Amino acid sequence: MYKVEDIIQALGEHEDSTAVTVLEEIGTNSSDEYVRKLTAEALAKRNSHESLRIILINSGKGIHDLNNTVSDAVVSTLKSLEDKEEALRILEDTISLHSDEMVKRRAKEVKAILLSLN
């Protein structure tokens, strides 16, 4: 049997884009914070529009996860991305268009962290 870490990593790097849906459906909705952390990191590393949207604009997921270990790990992965353009673009849209003030505030914080690295 394969380890959950390897399966999530494989889905994150899978060439079939439907892998992102599986990660969202099972990984980000898991009650297991370790699974949520691995999933959010894999989605961040994938660095595609679809994968980043899941962890950047959804309340309770990714950078908005109520568990600090999960949200901090995602931010850390985002910081390590070589190309942060898509992430910054989605964060900007979230800040200007999202209806939830909490989500907007967190997006603003994360955007500031990413910009401080440039």
Place this chain on the structure above:
Amino acid sequence: MVRLSLHTPKTESTVKAATHSNPFSVSFKNSISPDFQMLKKDIFERQHVESNVKNTSLLNKISVISAKMNNKFKGISFNGVRNNMETMSNKAKTSFSGLVSKISSLFRKENKVEELKTQPVAALKEMLTNAVSSRAAQSM
């Protein structure tokens, strides 16, 4: 393309294992440690190691370990370390074997992930569901 290199230009005799054809093309023929045998197996069974390893995080991890090897065994060639394992202190021996073992383990993990990536997403979905359920059952 990130090229792995254990070679530093400062010292010719520094641990080195990178060439143009294979980043780990050191001869492991007379390896005396099981770790080396394992490393040989892992690396040489991966025929296209350099072109196939696209996982930059893996490459970065290996680079970090490689740098540690360089620091710990400065001035001694890779073969020199390997051939003189018996005369090395236990601490140095353990350290060197540990580093080699870590690289080996990274390659094994990479192999597993590469194998999984060839599976259809539906199969991976089922595997993930089972793995998550199994974790939940274990924590109860």
